[in-house]
Amino acid sequence: GESVGLHLPTLSVQEGDNSIINCAYSNSASDYFIWYKQESGKGPQFIIDIRSNMDKRQGQRVTVLLNKTVKHLSLQIAATQPGDSAVYFCADLYNFNKFYFGSGTKLNVKP
Amino acid sequence: GAGVSQTPSNKVTEKGKYVELRCDPISGHTALYWYRQSLGQGPEFLIYFQGTGAADDSGLPNDRFFAVRPEGSVSTLKIQRTERGDSAVYLCASSLGGRSPLHFGNGTRLTVT
Structure with a gap:
């Protein structure tokens, strides 16, 4: 099957700094991508999505960048807060009905 | 509105037993x-x-796993002859389909002893 992976398993940032979480995907046919946040004991929570006809999308304090040439996705979090501490997953939609998830990046926000 | 609901939140069972995990998706x-x-x-x-x-x-990893959704809403994941390797969190998600985000429940933590 296809795989979605993350470059850094753990990321530590200072409160107030910007965070960048990276993700590589392998299936060039994937055309829809999602970032999720997962806190301990909870299910993944939707953050932001992007379709392959876009290369950038912004939400509240978050921006997703998509580089289809190198099959790379990133999540930027502005002014990171302690409440942002969690595990972040990217997922890509394969074959129109199956989402593949990476292994996740743990974000630690230091006060 | 109500999100995806999964029950039970935790399930402990003995090796070889049968378990059912339930998922109530978002309406619509x-x-x-x-x-x-x-x-x-x-x-x-x-x-x-x-x-x-x-x-x-x-x-589905093998024929011990089976899932149903008889009326197009609630779904049940069924695991027969559970093994210790089945221990995990089972997550359910629902969506409008296609290129729309999945909305997850908080999962059922299954422990097989």
Whole structure:
């Protein structure tokens, strides 16, 4: 099957700094991508999505960048807060009905 | 509105027993997914329903696993003759289908002793 992976398993940032979480995907046919946040004991929570006809999308304090040439996705979090501490997953939609998830990046926000 | 609800939140069973895990999706969501998540890993696809039918069950690990969604809403994941390796968090998600985000429940943590 296809795989979605993350470059850094753990990321530590200072409160107030910007965070960048990276993700590589392998299936060039994937055309829809999602970032999720997962806190301990909870299910993944939707953050932001992007379709392959876009290369950038912004939400509240978050921006997703998509580089289809190198099959790379990133999540930027502005002014990171302690409440942002969690595990972040990217997922890509394969074959129109199956989402593949990476292994996740743990974000630690230091006060 | 109400999100995806999964019951039970925790299930402990003995090796060889049968278990059922229930998922109540968001009302109006036609697509329903089951994923399995082991500690420190991302969710692993098991099965996808569009309406009442299993559109893709390629992620089910073997024939001990089976899922149904008889009326196109609530779904049940059934595991026969449980093994210790089945221990994981089983996540359910629903969506409007296609290129729309999955909305997850908080999962059922299954422990097989």
